[in-house]
Amino acid sequence: MNTSGVQLKEPGPMAVAADDTAGVAHPPSALLPKSRGRTMLAVPLATSIALATHWLVSKNEPLADTHSYSLFLASLLGASLAVAVVQRGWPSLRRWMLHMCPIIAAAMLLLCLWEVITSGLRLLPLPYFPGPAGVLQSLWNDRQLLLDSTWHSLLLLLAGYALGVIVGLVTGIGIGWFPLARYWGMPLLKVVGPIPATAWVPLAMVLSPSGVCSAVGLIALAVWFPVAMLTISGIANTRASYLDVARTLGAGPKYLIFRVAIPAAMPSIFIGLFMGLGTSFLTLIVAETVGVKSGLGWYVSWAQGWAEYGKVYAALVIMAAFFSTIMTLLFRARDRVLVWQKGVITW
Numbered sequence: 001m002n003t004s005g006v007q008l009k010e011p012g013p014m015a016v017a018a019d020d021t022a023g024v025a026h027p028p029s030a031l032l033p034k035s036r037g038r039t040m041l042a043v044p045l046a047t048s049i050a051l052a053t054h055w056l057v058s059k060n061e062p063l064a065d066t067h068s069y070s071l072f073l074a075s076l077l078g079a080s081l082a083v084a085v086v087q088r089g090w091p092s093l094r095r096w097m098l099h100m101c102p103i104i105a106a107a108m109l110l111l112c113l114w115e116v117i118t119s120g121l122r123l124l125p126l127p128y129f130p131g132p133a134g135v136l137q138s139l140w141n142d143r144q145l146l147l148d149s150t151w152h153s154l155l156l157l158l159a160g161y162a163l164g165v166i167v168g169l170v171t172g173i174g175i176g177w178f179p180l181a182r183y184w185g186m187p188l189l190k191v192v193g194p195i196p197a198t199a200w201v202p203l204a205m206v207l208s209p210s211g212v213c214s215a216v217g218l219i220a221l222a223v224w225f226p227v228a229m230l231t232i233s234g235i236a237n238t239r240a241s242y243l244d245v246a247r248t249l250g251a252g253p254k255y256l257i258f259r260v261a262i263p264a265a266m267p268s269i270f271i272g273l274f275m276g277l278g279t280s281f282l283t284l285i286v287a288e289t290v291g292v293k294s295g296l297g298w299y300v301s302w303a304q305g306w307a308e309y310g311k312v313y314a315a316l317v318i319m320a321a322f323f324s325t326i327m328t329l330l331f332r333a334r335d336r337v338l339v340w341q342k343g344v345i346t347w
Contacts, residue, residue: 036094040087042101043080046108047073053112054133057120061133068140069133076108130310138310139317145299146318152294153284153322156212160219161280165273168224172231172272176265177257182232189228197222197283201290211291215284222283223276230272234265270334277330281323296322 051073058066087094111132117123119131130138139146174181175189197218208214238261246260262269288297296315303311 036098039098039101040084042105043108044077044084046105046112047077047080050108050112050115051077053115053120057115058133060119060122061131062137065131065133065137068137072136080104127307127309130313134310135313135317138308139314142311142314146296146315149294149296149299149315150318150322152292153288153296156215156288156292156295157219157280157284157326160216160284161223161277163216164220164223164276164280165227167220168227168272168276169231169269171224171228172269173235173257173262175228176232176235177261186232189225189232193225193229197279198286201286205291208291211293214291215287218287219280219283222279226275226279227269227272230268230275231265234268235261237268238264266338270338273330273334274327277327281319285319 051070054066054069054073058070061069083093083097087097115131115133118129119133171185171189175185176182200218200221201214204214204218205211208217242260242264243256246256251260284295285297285300288295289301292298296319300312300315303309303315
């Protein structure tokens with residue numbers, strides 16, 4: 001009895017000690033606003049460093065480039081300070097800034113390092129490696145041509161990607177569901193599919209009536225193979241229990257394909273869509289350099305022919321923004337279609 005009484009009294013001091021230890025181990029909540037404040041000030045500080053560095057090395061750059069880049073950095077500095085003030089009453093903007101400020105600050109420091117290496121120390125030879133000021137000026141001078149090239153590239157990409165996705169889905173569903181189609185279609189897919197789409201450029205230029213048609217066909221071919229393969233995998237790996245339950249409830253072949261197999265294969269299909277989108281970017285640039293008289297790939301080839309490497313880098317900046325935007329839109333579409341996977345599968 002006495003022993004049990006002692007055991008009942010002992011946890012009290014231990015619990016108090018644990019509470020004291022927890023209070024010492026965890027930082028006070030008063031430090032959290034300070035860390036948030038440092039995060040919010042990271043972008044203005046990095047932009048100020050980039051602006052000061054530009055002023056120090058601007059004597060090695062043309063006056064027009066210096067003026068445009070100084071205005072660009074000053075605008076970023078003002079915008080970052082304004083956002084740091086506005087976010088206090090805008091919770092969604094505050095969350096976005098807390099997440100993105102370190103990345104944006106690192107990008108500004110990379111711009112600073114780029115300018116020091118190129119314009120400041122001249123470690124890389126001109127005209128092959130211009131500074132960020134020269135690239136920005138080229139981007140501004142050729143803004144109309146770059147906008148027109150981006151529009152033509154978008155049309156080519158959407159046409160080729162849509163055609164490749166449609167053909168890939170039809171091929172994948174047919175081969176994945178019907179045994180006869182799998183017998184005849186799988187060997188053809190294994191032989192033709194692995195060949196890079198860019199290897200068909202000479203044949204496409206001979207057979208196609210125009211450069212635009214050949215470019216669309218090459219992009220569609222690049223998209224077709226990954227979409228078809230991943231669709232086949234998703235359709236063929238549909239759980240037999242899903243099909244058995246549907247058949248028990250009286251489902252026919254059409255219902256089994258469109259209401260059971262395809263929804264179950266959607267995760268694999270989206271992986272194929274992402275893979276096809278990546279290969280379509282490469283094929284688009286290559287196709288535009290050989291058979292199309294407009295587009296970002298054509299612009300890069302044209303600027304390189306005139307040794308205008310500032311324009312080449314400007315086109316690369318546009319490509320990065322252009323392709324990343326399309327990829328982000330596809331991510332949004334995937335999240336909307338596969339909303340049932342939230343919390344189950346991490347991408």
